[in-house]
Amino acid sequence: MRNAVPSSVVPEDVAGAAHWRSSLRTRIALWAGLVNVVLVLLLVLGTAWFARRLILDDARRDTHATAQEAAQRLDNALHVVTITTHGISDLVGNAQLSPDELTTTLRAMVNATPGCVGGLLILEPRTRDDAPFARYVAGNGSDRDFVADGYPFRDQGWYQRTVASPGGWWSEPYLNQTAGGVWMVTYNMPLREPGRGARTRGMVSLDLPLANLTDLVDALAHLPGWRVTLVAPAGTLALNPEVGVERLETLDDYIMRAGRADLREAAQAVRVRQSLQYAHVDAVSGERRYTVVEPVGSSGWNLLVAQSYELIIARLTEALWMLAAVGALLALLCMLVVRKLARHISQPVEGLSSSAARLAQGDYSAPVPFLQRRDEVGQMARTLEHARGSIRQQLSEIEDMTAARQKLESELSIAREIQQAMLPPGRVIDREHAHLEAYARLEPAKAVGGDFYCFIETDADGLWFAIGDVSDKGVPAALFMARTVTVLEVAASTHASPERVLTEASRRLVQGNDACMFATVLCGRVDVRSGACVLASAGHDAPLLLHADGRHEELPLQPGPPLGFEVGDAFPLWSGQLPAGATLLAWTDGITEAFDAANQAFGAERIPGALLPGATARDQCEGLISQVHAFTGAAPQSDDITVLAIRRRLDSGTTSSEAPPSQEAPHADATVHST
Template identity: 70%
Template sequence: MSGRQQPTQAPPHVDKDTQGRFGNGVQWGRSLRTRIALWAGLVNVVLLLLLALTAAWFGRRAIEEDARHDTRASTQEAASRLDDAMRVVTITTQGVSNLVASSNLDAEELTITLRAMVKATPGCAGGLLILEPRQRDDAMFARYVAANGRDRDLAADGYAFRNQGWYQRTVAAPAGWWSEPYLNETAGGVWMVTYNMPLRDPGRGAVTRGMVSLDLPLSNLTEMVESMANMPGWRVSLVAPAGTLAMNPEVEVEQLETLDDYIRRVGRHDFAPAAEAVRSRQRVQFVHTDLKSAEKRYTVVEPVGDSGWMLLVAQSYGLIVARLNHALYLLIAVGALLALICMLVVRKLARRISRPMERLSDSAAHLAQGHYETPVPHTGGSDEVGQMARTLEHARVSIRQQLHEIEEMGAARQKIESELSIARDIQLAMLPPGCVIDRQGIHLEAQAQLEPAKAVGGDFYSFLETGDGRLWFVIGDVSDKGVPAALFMARTMTVLEVAARATQSLELVLAEASRRLVEGNDTCMFATVLCGTIDTQSGDCIMASAGHDAPLLLLPDGSTEWVPVEPGPPLGFEISLDFPLWRGTLPDGATLVAYTDGVTEAFNQDNEAYGVERLRAALQPQYSAREQCQRLIAQVHAFTNPAPQSDDITVLAIQLRRVAAVPATSPYDISPQELAHADAIDDPA
């Protein structure tokens, strides 16, 4: 059989001693015997590991629990120290706020009070007091007192503090709040944090008169946890109320990066529980693996009182269990060595068992390469290998037989496709080309386009010029598709054309076709037909329908209307003589458009039909009859793409235009098209 390799002799079995491989080229590391040895060794290793892990589990559990307790206690102690230091600031600020709000101090007394507040607060770098005037004539007090003596009168300097976000937030806040770390250039480029408190008169609903705040160097806070951060395996982070990392071993405070931004930037999604605890101001402890260093850690998140600050402390598990792991690694190494020795011994024993399987695998590989003439060995065995060999041999014989059948089917299919292609060409050749009639001031263009869904289809159309100056046209759709529809279509076209040549009456044409198509129609196929005649001189039109959709009339102004052709019964079911006629006249510049249901019932991939509304919108008066057909079918395909065409598509268009008569200037007849061409040449524009 062509396209298959057929070896003349069975391929030799390859021995492992000649090429270092087993069976059909399987390397020794992947062979069955090696895998048996590996599994045997693995069982020994697992037993040793279980023994070692069981012994180490109790010790590791105790060590881990002690380490967690130590981390929690150290974190809570550090958070308590921070809270005490920050509480001193909040209490002092609250005292000054109450004093100023409940008394009527002058500017000098306010300055003295503010300076005393700064000196009384340990580590305070400065304080700010802003007091709005109670009355219009009162003076504004806005003064900053620094511990280093660099005081500043904000009111005298004209500093627009009311426009600053920190002032607006403070006077609107119900209580005091801690700021994020910021660089204080006035204090000599020192990173600061500030506690801000609104200043209000006593009583409920009192008006806010200003604010008071104290500056605290950030180093005063970080120094309290610096010793813990320098311990081996410990990592300490201090997070400001808005999430800024005020202290972190990887992020400098100058970066002003929040904890959430840090997690997104370095991909530390293992730290997400800590970020959630910071946002909710909740205490939490959890074990996680650092996605950046792949190190396992135990992290504790502790709120610093009610200040909004959060302390994060993480301890490495590597240092916690380093000594215990050393002993475990030694035990595992010894066990691995013993397992290796066991695997080598088992591999020798597995060689005898695996050799039949290796040869069977070699035969299967040759079958995969197309060598179906080589018999499968070991088919006489009574064990699992023999059963598998017999199954492969049965598959080999079946594949050979099926390949032969596929080759015969392919040849038959190729012959059918060739015949269908010829049938398609013959069917399309039966359809007439469009026609253009120019006669006594009348320009009539009749065009049609058909696209079958398969190689051949059941749609059809035709044009005939009769001897009395009329154009006879027909469009139809057979109820089926494929070869049966194409044969019925050819018969229907022949019957209609013969009847049309024999009589001018559309009723008689359809009646004769109805009678002839019923004869011998055992398959009960039928066809819907729309036929008509147009007087090429006057434009008078007569149409009759045998179950076909009514055509559309496209007027010169772009509007469309249905032609009310009353349908009769389809052709092929039963003999009928009742086919009502529609009579009318095509307006000047109008286009009559008929179609099959393959247009309106074309479905896209969302199972949505093209429909009559899209059909009407696709028709434009400025295009010729040929262009109307081409554009409509193109838009149908664009709508359904990428869904396949489900039915034959046929469009027929007839356009009528009246051309004004122009006197001829020569003894020869000049058509309107030639006259227009001549005018265009003579016109300099």
């Protein structure tokens, strides 16, 4: 019994009761626990989604409001300076003040401006008789007269920019060594007389320590997860957690140097003096942040405030983990309770499982329990009892089928041996100095096949040969092949022309061919002494002629109709000479239609490359088939493979050397004609 399972090889998990880890009650408990876990997970995910949106929205609003408030504080500090500067400009431009009065006025303005540490007033003379005024007044009393010192203030870029500017402007941060190495920013204002088109007479500026501005946002910059950046009007980073002001690096330079491509959008907002709010990921650290860009009034300064999402999400994650832990504990308790309840449900099923295990061991004598129950367990028990009887019957049938299959395999093996015995072996025919080698090889795709070949010697100097392919495979093709070979041998013994042989075979194979099978055949005769060769084809591929020097050509043989469909008498002949050292090679479509694993066919174009000039007929056949197998690799053989080779040799004097190819024209007398 080939398909029966002996008790000695029954798997361990079938032979006995299921382990508690794989039992039904454990599965019910696990599924119940899984459902609870899924519910807890959905609850946690839903809570996380809602809480995350709520917390992030609050954080964004808080960041925006904080940035606006800080920008307002900066604007107030800067606005006081600009108001004072405008006041000095209006006063000096509308009044005729002496140098002492100008100095006193400037000092009063410096002292009255919160945070201001110094001021500069430059006044060009109205007439040639007036003297220029250029004096710096410091809050600590260390004044400086630029005219008396000979300081070339008119050559300085800040002076030229101010007198050419239509209004006031803030300088970038700079280190003031005169004030003791303090970083300063200066507001510069041109002095012009009242009226449209008035000329510029000079400038006034007030100095403000940079710390007065950065201190306004310093507390915000030290909050956990917060980052504050203050950008001067020309883009210099006046305050940044990574870049000190002493580097005088612009925001654009920092983005390029540090690889912070995520800040390009913020840099664009700074350039156009527009507010911006956006979320981004730090291109260096990978940290997710929410950044607000807020212009500081109309001063040209910009404030960037960023808050990290990590601290916000950390608080949310802590609460979610607590919720998940409580939910998991509840799921575990529920799973234990369900397992106790499942025990009462699973006991009948465990009884049926034990009965099924005995059946798997081949014990069909023990009755199946719970047959009288009216629920699903009883239905399963009755089904199992019915299966017990069916298995006995099927085992008996399997024994019969196994015996029949073994008999069929034995018969097919015998048929293969008979078919191989029908095929003639290779041969060598010697006639004085002429020698003719004939060899063929057939490899069926199944136990038996439909390809065939034959060698027939009907007279002393002639050799008939044929190669063919039946339209099917297996046993039907083998039977039709045997009939075709027999018909060809009889026809070759009674007719002198391949055309007449194929005509006779066509007539006989049509008779009684109710299965409508057919065969393609290449039939020919070669004279051993002269090398004269005549060929005819019944739907078969034309053969290849390989010369001794390696040249090859496909013979111009026109095919007639295949044998078996209907009686045919139109089989064109090819007549020619088989030169010394040349080989005539024919094959079936099992060669050209041999497919590799990628479904690529060997094809007729690869055949010449697989041939060896000067090799024996046997080597040519076996070499070509070896090349086909190497091409197809592990792909299964799809069709019968057959190769036939006829090679003619001539002795020269007392030796067996081949005649030079140039001594015979391969087709000097070759003719093609049809009847």
